[in-house]
Amino acid sequence: MNIAVIGAGYVGTTTSVAFAEYGHKVIVVDHDLKKIEKLQQSILPFYEEGIEDLLKVLITKGNISFTENVNSAINQSDLLFITVGTPSLDDGVADISYVEEVARTIGQHMNDHKIIVIKSTVPIGTGDKVKDIINEELANRNKQIPFDVVSNPEFLREGKALHDARYPERIVIGCNSKKAEKEMKDLYKEVNAQLLITSVKDAEMIKYASNTFLATKISFINELARLCEKMGVDITNVAKGMGLDSRIGPQFLHAGIGYGGSCFPKDVKALKALSLQEKIPLHILEAVTHINDTQAEWFMQKVKNTLGDLSGKRIAILGLTFKPDTDDIREASSIKIIDFLIKNQAVISAYDPKGIEHVKKIFPSITYTSTPFEALQGADAIILVTEWKDIIEIDWKAAKNSMNQPFLFDGRNALNASRMVKLGYSYFGVGLPSN
Numbered sequence: 501m502n503i504a505v506i507g508a509g510y511v512g513t514t515t516s517v518a519f520a521e522y523g524h525k526v527i528v529v530d531h532d533l534k535k536i537e538k539l540q541q542s543i544l545p546f547y548e549e550g551i552e553d554l555l556k557v558l559i560t561k562g563n564i565s566f567t568e569n570v571n572s573a574i575n576q577s578d579l580l581f582i583t584v585g586t587p588s589l590d591d592g593v594a595d596i597s598y599v600e601e602v603a604r605t606i607g608q609h610m611n612d613h614k615i616i617v618i619k620s621t622v623p624i625g626t627g628d629k630v631k632d633i634i635n636e637e638l639a640n641r642n643k644q645i646p647f648d649v650v651s652n653p654e655f656l657r658e659g660k661a662l663h664d665a666r667y668p669e670r671i672v673i674g675c676n677s678k679k680a681e682k683e684m685k686d687l688y689k690e691v692n693a694q695l696l697i698t699s700v701k702d703a704e705m706i707k708y709a710s711n712t713f714l715a716t717k718i719s720f721i722n723e724l725a726r727l728c729e730k731m732g733v734d735i736t737n738v739a740k741g742m743g744l745d746s747r748i749g750p751q752f753l754h755a756g757i758g759y760g761g762s763c764f765p766k767d768v769k770a771l772k773a774l775s776l777q778e779k780i781p782l783h784i785l786e787a788v789t790h791i792n793d794t795q796a797e798w799f800m801q802k803v804k805n806t807l808g809d810l811s812g813k814r815i816a817i818l819g820l821t822f823k824p825d826t827d828d829i830r831e832a833s834s835i836k837i838i839d840f841l842i843k844n845q846a847v848i849s850a851y852d853p854k855g856i857e858h859v860k861k862i863f864p865s866i867t868y869t870s871t872p873f874e875a876l877q878g879a880d881a882i883i884l885v886t887e888w889k890d891i892i893e894i895d896w897k898a899a900k901n902s903m904n905q906p907f908l909f910d911g912r913n914a915l916n917a918s919r920m921v922k923l924g925y926s927y928f929g930v931g932l933p934s935n
């Protein structure tokens with residue numbers, strides 16, 4: 501099939517690669533010329549393992565190409581995917597202006613039947629808006645060209661984007677026409693995944709419901725961790741015990757210093773805002789946000805209560821990105837933690853395998869190191885913020901010996917607590933009995 505993907509970001513690029521691998525002919529469009537020029541040389545605008553190598557092969561084969569010429573991309577393709585960003589406005593409402601802009605462009609350029617597929621995460625009713633905009637533009641051109649609007653939300657995770665795009669667990673297709681349904685089923689016929697066909701609005705809601713539910717699980721376990729810690733209960737055992745019940749499941753019950761990234765914080769806000777607009781407030785999301793907003797601070801109070809006055813104390817921050825295997829620092833807990841430490845006049849040295857360049861732009865005056873070991877030399881405490889493999893697997897015995905005092909605050913419960921205590925650390929996790 502001939503596909504145009506409009507928006508060469510995380511989702512656009514990764515899903516295009518997966519489509520191209522499945523043998524479709526994909527043209528990826530972005531209005532950012534610099535991004536397009538880099539992608540033409542297989543250089544990604546973000547870090548994601550495996551995609552650049554694959555891009556080289558697919559470009560050489562001619563299965564994927566990159567352009568800023570949206571007109572020709574639209575008219576060479578049957579399926580037009582919209583994968584532009586939908587960031588939060590000040591009141592939390594999702595900004596769909598980029599989606600609307602693309603819809604307008606499509607209406608201005610399309611010359612025959614198209615299936616317009618919204619892959620961006622959009623508020624319920626956006627499919628109808630996109631339809632209205634395209635009809636408006638066609639009317640301006642005195643054209644009557646049939647088209648379908650489909651919602652096909654994306655569920656990939658950063659750090660595992662290629663795997664998730666290649667092997668999705670489910671494919672949700674929201675459409676209101678048999679023709680579109682058939683084309684979408686053909687598009688994914690090589691993919692071994694559960695397929696759900698719904699209305700456009702249902703599919704739009706499925707995406708928000710999924711992300712907000714996962715965020716709810718995290719905030720639930722994080723708040724419970726605070727109580728467990730107070731009462732001498734181990735949250736990791738509680739999560740394990742809960743997760744053994746298949747109705748609950750073990751995933752997303754890992755207590756820590758809060759969720760970050762470009763999706764959960766934004767999507768929780770967007771659904772909350774939507775519910776307020778409809779006057780059916782989702783109170784649960786108020787609590788989910790509040791817990792997440794205060795989790796890093798709750799953890800840092802423990803650091804302060806343990807270490808006393810932080811002024812002049814040398815603190816090593818291990819991990820800066822919002823999760824491992826990405827260079828993304830959007831809404832990362834590290835930002836709140838560094839901010840807290842700066843306000844308390846601590847001396848910070850920070851390490852991350854991929855995120856330093858981005859964090860440097862926010863905090864230019866702290867020290868950044870190229871290994872975890874350098875960061876913790878002479879430190880009064882380590883704060884583990886992101887559970888990168890190369891951080892978890894350092895020689896913790898040698899690390900302790902090179903610190904000024906062995907305080908270890910594990911914000912992800914990523915280390916073996918009893919082993920760390922045996923090594924001589926004063927170890928603090930999230931929701932653990934000894935804390």
Ligand SMILES: NC(=O)c1ccc[n+]([C@@H]2O[C@H](COP(=O)([O-])OP(=O)(O)OC[C@H]3O[C@@H](n4cnc5c(N)ncnc54)[C@H](O)[C@@H]3O)[C@@H](O)[C@H]2O)c1
Binds near residue numbers: 601
């Ligand atoms: N990042 C993820 O892991 C993820 C996963 C699932 C869903 N989503 C959703 O997918 C959408 C895209 O997210 P992303 O992370 O890929 O965003 P992104 O910011 O990485 O990329 C968006 C791209 O769209 C381009 N763009 C904007 N307006 C354009 C226009 N008019 N014409 C051409 N290009 C245009 C931008 O230049 C940018 O390159 C969002 O709605 C997001 O919530 C993201």
Ligand SMILES: O=c1ccn([C@@H]2O[C@H](COP(=O)(O)OP(=O)(O)O[C@H]3O[C@H](CO)[C@@H](O)[C@H](O)[C@H]3O)[C@@H](O)[C@H]2O)c(=O)[nH]1
Binds near residue numbers: 657
């Ligand atoms: O038990 C857990 C699981 C995750 N997290 C945190 O939650 C955040 C998000 O993690 P994850 O969901 O793995 O990353 P994302 O790449 O943001 O992916 C989410 O957001 C995407 C964008 O919408 C969706 O497509 C994915 O399905 C959804 O998992 C990170 O800060 C994690 O540290 C926890 O604190 N505890």
